[in-house]
Amino acid sequence: MVINDKKEYTIKDVAILAGVSTATAGRVLGGYGSVSSKTARSVMEAAQKLNYIPNAIAQSMKKRNTNTVGLIVANICNPYFSTIAKATEEHLAKHGYHVIICNTDEDLDKEISYIKTLYEKRIDGLMIATAFKGNEKISEEIGRIYDGKIPTLIIDREIAGLSLPTVTSDNFRGAYDATSHLIRLGHKRIGVIGTTISTLYQRVDGYKKALMDNGIPLDQDLIANKGVPNLQAGDVREGKEIAIHMLTSSKTKVTAILALNNLLTFGALQAIRELGLKIPDDVAFIGWDDFELATVMNPPVTVVNQSTGDIAAIASSRLLQMMDEPAQDEADRNRKVVLATQLIVRGSCGA
Amino acid sequence: MVINDKKEYTIKDVAILAGVSTATAGRVLGGYGSVSSKTARSVMEAAQKLNYIPNAIAQSMKKRNTNTVGLIVANICNPYFSTIAKATEEHLAKHGYHVIICNTDEDLDKEISYIKTLYEKRIDGLMIATAFKGNEKISEEIGRIYDGKIPTLIIDREIAGLSLPTVTSDNFRGAYDATSHLIRLGHKRIGVIGTTISTLYQRVDGYKKALMDNGIPLDQDLIANKGVPNLQAGDVREGKEIAIHMLTSSKTKVTAILALNNLLTFGALQAIRELGLKIPDDVAFIGWDDFELATVMNPPVTVVNQSTGDIAAIASSRLLQMMDEPAQDEADRNRKVVLATQLIVRGSCGA
């Protein structure tokens, strides 16, 4: 018989029904300590009769852990972040952790607010894909609240001034390679779609270096947000706006475009399509992050791909390790892992 | 001065430093009860000095709520679910709730296991986008554990046998409209890509009804997983496999294809591309769920679109309401909201 009513039974109820102390009931249900098999059986039966469900809140109170990890991302709809989220969740779930996902929408105050409330919830660990370039405010905040108290790991983008373990892609090199590829194909006027005030500075740096190494003068008009005000979301709409401006302005006259993240890539492709331009004849194109339809596009799209799954796997493993053994030596704690990107050459730059 | 060490201070530490009782310190920090402004000030100062961070676990213990909601989805990488997740998170965050996201990967046991541990964590509410057709096992499980105890809401797909509030799309009608559209254009052999053993039965039903209403005999070979074993993920790989089989088998000879979810759509498009077939001349195509690149494809892709944002918004609002006032009358509790889909006609069926 299963009793099914609205009351939430506690371990005390189970103990009374089984005719033992709460301590003993706890030992059976929690699997710690030792009990006679006969007692164990009667406690189990009582728990089942009452449909007893342990209260993890109370357990956390005593055990000082919550089996919960926080994951902060800028936009869970961005395939890059959702891939990270999925892989991380999967990895951590295997070890008994739940993942609280927080969307910052590239909003610094939201990010800080999340960090605070997650800490109040006494999460066991935190993974942050901050939307922001080494921002002093967030660095300070995290440093003040967290540092050393709870295992925290930074992914996707470094936070300057914070000595925390980090797992990122080699953004500089990815952009350098892509730009070099375009230069090799004869392009000299290469437009870059990425917002300079947001998170893509390393990629822009890689672009600049490639130009420099090939003796091509830098034209600021070809970078990102010239002429388009208030850029920061780095989303599809912005990518489209920037691309349209770039492809129609008399000042830019680009022969190739490099988009610096996946959503900007989609936006740029929309713009090229709407303007009726042909890839690669009218404009060569390289996107960022591979996507399902890249091979279906006409022509297929060349992209700089990140090892997104690896980032999540490595980050998850390190966080698990940090939660297991909080005390690590400084050098190990601060070790920064940087993963190579790969240029996947398809038809969109006419190679 | 800010004291910055590893110790986590409690309200007791703050009280001692401020020279008051813990009750008074709690009143100041928690904002309940009344205190003199002088006392308030000294408590605030003490809290700041110690960098005091309240323990939400302890608060939950007393207050009997956690300000946390569980969200169960099959695959957070699926744009449909990530859109739901983002909108839900945003909506609930405004009301002070955190969202724990759980990926089931279409795995029934994982789903049940998540439900249990979420309940142990004493979440305040639960939103389930189950991967499964009215499955008795899960229905029983949820019924037993949850019903009436914690506000639970079903989205995306009904769970048969459960009288819980539901927010879904009109899947039947969406497929009916799409199929009718293809029939109107002269197609009689329309292949459907969707796994019959998984979640898409209502959509398949809509397809069948449209054929019937137009006097076209049903050919089981044109439905889904014929010839492709072990279908159930409903993902890109499966969509591609099914489409290839469908487009190359001598038995099927379809002139049009309808894909029944977004990932299957991507897979089908990959297949068509790889086989070197032209849309719409060789095969007309309708996908499910709109996507960023739908207008960029050549030709642009006709899709059945769901009001995904609305689903999330309505579901979030209802869940908030359910958490606010747990006691509602039966009729209201079980009310099922069904949102219309829209057929967005583009070039891929040659209209």
Added chain:
DNA sequence: CTGAAAGCGCTTACAG
């Protein structure tokens, strides 16, 4: 193997 008791960090009547 088992139980009585203390305690995790808060909140909340109950007095004063």
Added chain:
DNA sequence: CTGAAAGCGCTTACAG
């Protein structure tokens, strides 16, 4: 306005 005390539901030494 303020404090002493009880209690939320567990776990964990400490005895026996």
